[in-house]
Amino acid sequence: MVSSSSIRFIEAALEATGDRALSYVHHGLKWLIRDDLLSLFDDFRTLSPGSDTLTHNDGTTVHLLYAHGVLPVSSSLPPVLLTIWLHQAYPFVAPIVYVFPATGEQMVVHDHPFIAPSGSAVLPYLQTWQYPKSNLSDLARNLVKVFRICHPYGFIPTSPGRTDASLASKREAIDRLVAALHYDVKRFQAQIEEDMKQLCSRQATLRERTDMIDRALGDLELERLRSKEAAKQMVDNADVLSNWLQSHGTESCLYMDEVEGFEAADETDRCLLDNEAAAQAIDDAVEVLGEALAAGSVTFANYIKQVRCLAREQFFHRAMVAKIQRSNESSSERAIC
Structure with a gap:
């Protein structure tokens, strides 16, 4: 059950006007934003609502709602601290997810297959976002599955197990394939760089x-x-x-x-x-x-x-x-x- 304070906050933010008004372009779909957020908070009680100014990569600033908190992953893995921003064109444009270090010792690993250097999540689910098939609750569930495959803080499950290919969903299969390809590309790049160094050394010797x-x-x-x-x-x-x-x-x-x-x-x-x-x-x-x-x-x-x-x-x-x-x-x- 979603707390009454979260419900009142979301409703007040959506009804605000003037300087405190949100930047959502589809005013007639504010009820959908409310329902998706409440559904998300009902499924993941560790998240809470908020509103603030977000600056996009092109420099534009917008006032948006977000869900912030720790996302539980599994009993053997620590939760992940993140923020899910609802884009001003939501639900027709995918949300923006940022992952943060939980503590000084739990830093986001470098070259993560699903997290860009800026901290933003890069998921196949977000890249193929399509309303009404996509929603916040399913996004959070996909984040949990992805973080079980590759944890942002570099943790490895104590008993990872193996997923039967016949039982895995298409989405999970795509996520695993993306992770495998990412690490293969990194390994190939490292090998190519090593080969280039050796070739440059041989070229110098030949010269x-x-x-x-x-x-x-x-x-x-x-x-x-x-x-x-x-x-x-x-x-x-x-x-x-x-x-x-x-x-x-x-x-x-x-x-x-x-x-x-x-x-x-x-x-x-x-x-x-x-x-x-x-x-x-x-x-x-x-x-x-x-x-x-x-x-x-x-x-x-x-x-x-x-x-x-x-x-x-x-x-x-x-x-x-x-x-x-x-x-x-x-x-x-x-x-x-």
């Missing part, structure tokens, strides 16, 4: 190795240019020596073989020298890569990849050298005959 390989390749290119410059200098010195030998008459014949060893006589010999030099340069490059692998500057996979490429290129250079040498030998044999 470091890429920079090391780029520096090694840069050093090899610099060494190639230095070798090319040294070869050019040797050719120039050979030209100077050849000119000097030629200017000294018959003595130049004694050193002609050495001069020909430094300077290519024709395009074929130049091609032979270039390919032989390229093949020997690749040997040097492979040796440098081996030193980088031993020092840990490059990975084994990158080392094998570079060596394979260099070996393939060296094969063609060696083949060209062999071909030219065979051609020169055939020419020499024909000349002797």
Whole structure:
């Protein structure tokens, strides 16, 4: 039985005018608001009526009725302190439910599947509110069932039990599914964040190795240019020596073989020298890569990849050298005959 003081308070609030008038837009349905509140207080005696100003998220303020108090959940779980505000467009718009900490030790848990960070309840029942199928008493009963599934203060029932899927109502099945999906999403998000951290770490490592390989390749290119410059200098010195030998008459014949060893006589010999030099340069490059692998500057996979490429290129250079040498030998044999 609802107390007479609660009845008088609700009736007086609904009949108030002026500054104390409520903000309900459907004046002809005030009797429905009264009956729904009385039915709620009759079913849940721990709740009591009140009226105050509510500020919506868009900044608008309204004067509304509310039901405040502790909502019993079960014998093994503590009650939940909450306030149920009746929206100014009630009953066509769902009420607004806020959950509060009961004590300093009973705080609302973070990442609750049915409670937003602001403390407002986010229930499938509220999201699918439809008058006249929905009412305050059924909302409170749904809150009890939801809080048994996931208590706002993080308590776990001593004997939770299991609900037979064939006996569970459609509403309860939806609530349990929403809770399960919420925790699955949180678990997946945590796993995704951990995977992202590992991938970022691997990416940083790969970038470091890429920079090391780029520096090694840069050093090899610099060494190639230095070798090319040294070869050019040797050719120039050979030209100077050849000119000097030629200017000294018959003595130049004694050193002609050495001069020909430094300077290519024709395009074929130049091609032979270039390919032989390229093949020997690749040997040097492979040796440098081996030193980088031993020092840990490059990975084994990158080392094998570079060596394979260099070996393939060296094969063609060696083949060209062999071909030219065979051609020169055939020419020499024909000349002797």
